[in-house]
Amino acid sequence: MAKSDGKFWHLDAPESTKRLAEWADDMHYESTVICPLHEGHQRPGKRQPNLSIVLPGKTVDDVDDFVWTWYSECLVQDHVLELFRRAGLTGYEVKPVTAKFKQSTEPPPRLWELVVTGWARMAPPESGIRLVKKCDACGLLKYSGCDNPERLIDPSQWDGSDFFIVWPLPKFIFVTDRVAKLIRENRLTGVVLKDPTKLKFVSDGFSPGRLSRWMPEARARELGGPLGID
Incomplete structure (x- = not known):
């Protein structure tokens, strides 16, 4: 289990959208959830x-860390x-990504x-944040917005991982100071x-799915089963 000095960080993309990768044409959703009771x-x-993406730019030098x-x-x-891996960071897995450049046929770096x-x-x-709607027919979960981010993370509920999420914000990656220091010391780009x-x-609520x-x-199942969100 990681130790923390109590400082957490939100890992995010830079504000500019110029270097964002696009989904490749062969990307898709495996299924669509259709509620038997509510069309909406x-x-x-x-x-x-596994992701298949198209990178902006032409060469490896155009790709951030x-x-x-x-x-x-x-x-x-x-x-x-x-x-x-060398730092022994915890709380993540990785999946291979298929990538290509939008403007050239040069092989991209492995991602x-x-x-x-x-x-x-x-x-x-x-x-x-609180649960405001739950559909037993299709599993839809709807939560209210966050109006007090200072209370978003409860350290007593944190499992000690270096990378972690808080429900219902699965797209928000939170990290420990160990991760932040590694990023800064190595001057990693694109984050x-x-x-x-x-x-x-900007959202007044969250609908994260399961x-x-x-x-x-x-x-x-291990984490969400007892909470009814798996």
Whole structure:
């Protein structure tokens, strides 16, 4: 289990969208969730397991250490993954990514999708987030927005992982100071570290689907089963 000095960070993409990767034409969702009772609950199911992307630019030099897609998927180059492993960082798995350049046929660097498996359970009620709609017919979950980000992470519910999520914000990657220091010391590009207590949310609510959409199924059952979100 990682030790933390109490400081957490939000791992995010730079503000510019120029370097975001696109899904390749062969990417798709494996299924569509169709509610037998409510037409408005129809939504995409799981994405196909491994990403296939198109990178902006022409050469390896155009690719940052961290690469983000338009759908907020976080990818890392081979040497970044090696840094993570040497440092003994925890709370993640990786999946291989198929990539190509949009403007050339040059082989891209090897990339891995970062799948976060670390956990800090549900956002505390003090954050303003609460369950406002649940459909037993199709599993739809709808939560209110976050109006108090200072209370978003409850350290007592954190499992000690270096990478972790708080439900219902599966696309928000939180990390320990160990990760932040590694990024800074190695001057890794394509990523920013934000203070999670100062996050600003444009959405008035969250509809994340089920936890198994974001984590390996066994891990989702272990964590989400007791909470009814797996």
